[in-house]
Amino acid sequence: MDGNGRWAERRGQPRLFGHHAGAKRVREVVEACPDLGVDYLTIFAFSTENWKRTQREVAGLMSLFRSYIKKEARALREHNVRVRFIGDRPGLDEKLRNLMDELEEYTAHCTGTNLTIAINYGGRDEVARATKRLACDVAQGKLDPQKIDEETLPRYLDTCVLPDPDLVIRTSGEARISNFLLWQSAYAEYEFIETLWPDFTNEIFAQVVRSYAGRERRYGGIAV
Structure with missing residues (x-):
């Protein structure tokens, strides 16, 4: 979800x-998912690199996250939305972590x-943390290093209970992945669009999803 700052500055x-x-746009996009057949939606709210922004902006974002959770919790559950958070939680303040835990529990049955x-997520950081957990299991004799393959590491990632993404959309005209779901997106389709995130309407979302539906995914194979 890129382009909030530029949208405001303009x-x-x-x-x-x-x-x-x-943040208001997030609610509209989430509510549009069922009609578009989108069962899983992951939004990149705050990266491990975003701490480099000004103290004022970071503090404002953290306040916004806390406010969003408090304000949207009931609506999310009423719309049968299950919420999960990924990222390095210990790097966030305790109050926000508690709110995240509460929202996950509050919507767990949805x-x-x-x-x-x-939030506080980075693809490289995620892989590094997963590798540490994997190494600990090897050291403790819980995992045979000879049996480690490409199916092993995903079980240690933040997204271990989620399917890999089919489509990654980046708004605001930036044509880079910026450390997002690096392992999981190996075979994802990408869509880079000029629209700034606050202007990303449900109609645009639907157009992108329809465009994706027309693509042929071969996963390295040959179409038959």
Whole structure:
């Protein structure tokens, strides 16, 4: 979800104004998922690199995350949305971590859209943390190193209970993946669009999903 800051600046507003507009857009996109046949949606809310931003912007984002959880919890459950968080939680403040835990528990029974929110997340960081856990299991004799293959590491990733993404959408005209779901997206389709996130309407979302549905996915094989 890229372009919140630029969206605000073009309107003569502070960057946090754009982040609040982006948060409102999240709700609309989540609610559109069932009609589009989207069962799993992962949104990149805050990366491990975003700590480099100004203290004011970071503090504002953390406040926005806390506010979002409090305000949207009931609506999420009413829409049968199950929420999960991925990322390095120990790096976040205790109050936010507690709210994240509470929202996950509050929506644990929901069977509709699976919404995953990546906060303090980085693909390289995730793989490094997963590798540490895997190494500990090897050291403790719980895992035979000779049996480690490409199916092993995913069981240690933050996304271990989620399917790999089929489609990755990046808004705002940036054509890079920026450390997002590096392992999981090996065979994902990508869509880079010019639209800034606060302007990413359900109609645009539907167009992108329909475009994806027309693609042929061969996973390295040959079409028959």
